[in-house]
Amino acid sequence: MPHTPTTEPAGKTRILLADDHALVRRGVRLILDGEPDLQVVAEAGDGAEAIEKARSTRPDLAVLDIAMPRLTGLQAARELSRTMPELRILMLTMYDNEQYFFEALKVGASGFVLKSVADRDLVEACRAAMRDEPFLYPGAVTALIRNYLDRVRDGGDVPARAITEREEEILKLVAEGHSSKEIAGMLVISVKTVERHRANLLQKLGLRDRLELTRYAIRAGLIEP
Secondary structure, X not given: OOOOXXXXXXXXXXXXXXXXXXXXXXXXXXXXXXXXXXXXXXXXXXXXXXXXXXHHHOOOEEEEEOOOOOOOHHHHHHHHHHHOOOOEEEEXXXXXXXXXXXXXXXXXXXXXXEHHHXXXXXXXXXXXXXXXXXXXXXXXXXXXXXXXXXXXXXXXXXXXXXXXXXXXXXXXXXXXXXXXXXXXXXXXXXXXXXXXXXXXHHHHHOOOOHHHHHHHHHHXXXXXX
């Protein structure tokens, strides 16, 4: 008779949990591991590590904090959606922010959970994601409807992405305080290329300096205030 593994119950959802605060990860893990059908199999402290762990452990579901170092949860979700389309993704955030919410939908997340009510919503959000159903907290539903109605009324459509993915990477690193030389080393590009992207960002976004870039990065959910 073929051997059947017994380490995980049948139907158990394997979860990758990514948050840069160990205390938050511990609390969320307690919630998830307390359920008979859910199990955290890997943890990550930033978006880049989340991508690495997802590739090595092949979870069913990734629960990603939106604001993390190196790569945000949104940037990680975009990459994971592209390279692991079968992976379900949930976003976690401290902030009830419409910008985060719409970005989360655009990068392929199936749910959006506020940390303040994670003990109430997260388990159901995980199960909904595994059923291929969206999970939105009430404020997000209101924002989605209002945004849709506003666009219909104005005869508009969802705006095109303002900046490229490379420009977004550089914007985040600039906002985190890295120099052009440091950014060039991290992204393996020339300092001149970094400066060109930075100039393009200022021009595209109508901004003047690093301080305004940082404020924009906070509003766009790339870094925490």
